[in-house]
Amino acid sequence: MNNGFDVIVIGGSAGSLLVLTEILDAIPYHLAPPVVIVLHRLRNVQSEMGRLLSTTRQIIEPEDKEPVREHCMYLAPQNYHLLVEADRTFMLDYSELVNYSRPSIDMTFSSIADVYGAGTLGILLSGANKDGAEGLCQIIAAGGTGIVQDPQTAAFSAMPQSAIDMCAGVQVMSVADIKKFIIGET
Template structure:
């Protein structure tokens, strides 16, 4: 008998100081990864960005279209200057509403929408950053029974974001980059059994 996977979606949020960590994580991702992955990175709004190409070294990472279906094995990057939301039918919605936490895309909105759709089957990971975006979203994930992980603030280039999430969420787990890699690799193994 095959058990359903514990996680149905992985979201990774980051801002200042998270790029190198994100590249390290992606370089250690099993391929293909058994669930959809959504990356939400703060980026400058008025500068041409090729972040999807920069991150596509070991894995293909792409910016999704509005109403695109989330699929296992795919890694999606929230497009520059759009909030990325998850709809009830597991499709992606791109939204151009006001900034949240001075950001668009906002990590909080993506995390919150995923928690509403996937509940206890969400894994949210928050990396280095210089504001508190993501703390409220991780609260929603944890309240829905999902798992919240932050980069250990002692290892983050900018510790404000992971520390804000720890302060707001007693249930969040602080991990080193190596521990996060190990956790992600275990998901891949569990979902194959």
């Protein structure tokens, strides 16, 4: 089963952890696209997020200049913006906060849209600010697919609602429908 995407990028903040874990657990290993995850986290506190997101696959916090590889799941490192460069390697960036956040979902989504274009599936989950909305619009503008968690099912609706308000062509889905879409059942 092939979902037709070259990369899947998922962003979330407040209220997204359980939903994200459910989505990641539903992605079978045979789906080749790399999965890049950006979660807002406390900046200067030891984090066990990679362990909390335990799935059937290991989640890697990539190093600077590490190549993006198929069948891998990546988590944006704490307190760094995670970008993908034209040669499909990661770049860690310590520049200013964007939408009060580092890592910024917008920055990751935008860089992936620039590199992967129409092969990008962007998913924006629960969150209490608008980070990710502009980046999701850029994914859609590049010919990719943009999905948001239905704000009525999100613990914090501001993030998905911002994308709905900003982006023409964004698809609103329940968590169950997001999982089906990723694996090509819809």
